[in-house]
Amino acid sequence: MTQSTDTQATHWLSAGAHEALTAQLADMRGPQLTKIVAEISAARDEGDLKENGGYHAAREAQGRLVGEADALEVLLRTSFTDAPVADGVVAPGVVVTYKFEGDDDDEAETFLLGAIEMKPFAHGLDVFSPAAPLGAALLGHTAGDTVSYTGPTGREIKVQIVSAKPFED
Template sequence: MTQQTEATAAIWLAKSAFDQLTAQLEDMKGPQRQAIVAEISAARDEGDLKENGGYHAAREAQGRLEGEIQALEALLRKADTTEPADDGVVAPGKVITYKYDGDDDDEAEAFLLASIEMKPFYDGDVFSPAAPIGQALLGHKAGETVEFTGPTGRAITVQVLSAALFNA
């Protein structure tokens, strides 16, 4: 059995998010890339490239765009759009509702367990399955109490209230 590393681990994305990011990638590789090439060409036609601010700005924009294209392509290659089972078990692609254990006054809180790339698609907190709370809660069900070590080194105990499917 091979163990996935952070660099090779699948990234859960809602199908709608995957489709939006794919469309964004196509726009970047098509119209955006063509616009920058046109800017570079126009600036090149102005003459001396050593002192041509427009040319250098367009080349920098081209470099940024190409970097964004590569990052988005890598993300989409690792994307997993499989909808998780509607079984109440904490898993990527679910909205986890929880409360801190032992304090009846605490209100329930919720987060989407997914890659940070889902942040634009969810109006709330998004935690990675690799985050301390994500790792601790994976596989647990509503009603279970889980203790884990927080980022500050302090022990945190939470009660899972629900693990519901994310609806984009």
């Protein structure tokens, strides 16, 4: 899949994550929803719906499932899986190693720049969105660059990019 032309923001997912999330969506829209609909039907057959806790619980579960499936569908529709170019530039799909100004190299931290839904597929890496303050500040910069951004407390934070390598699924 290539980068979305949808007017909504686009999100990078690895090909493996996209495939797994597509299968998850199919399961949510198919077997999971069918099971909940059957539970609703069985509870409705019990009679009085005002006092029927099983019916109301099943309807709430249906609403949650449909909402989660709708959100996942939007994510998949607005995502792209293009592998980043291996040129050391920070971009979605890149594993970034950075350190705070004044820290030693052994204090460097690493994260994957991509959609937060990549977390289960990120091989234990933290995942930051390109819209997060650190992700946005580093976007487009290369290894060796020192970049400033405003932290959550309003303080200016300087970080140095140690490396930027494409994520391997």
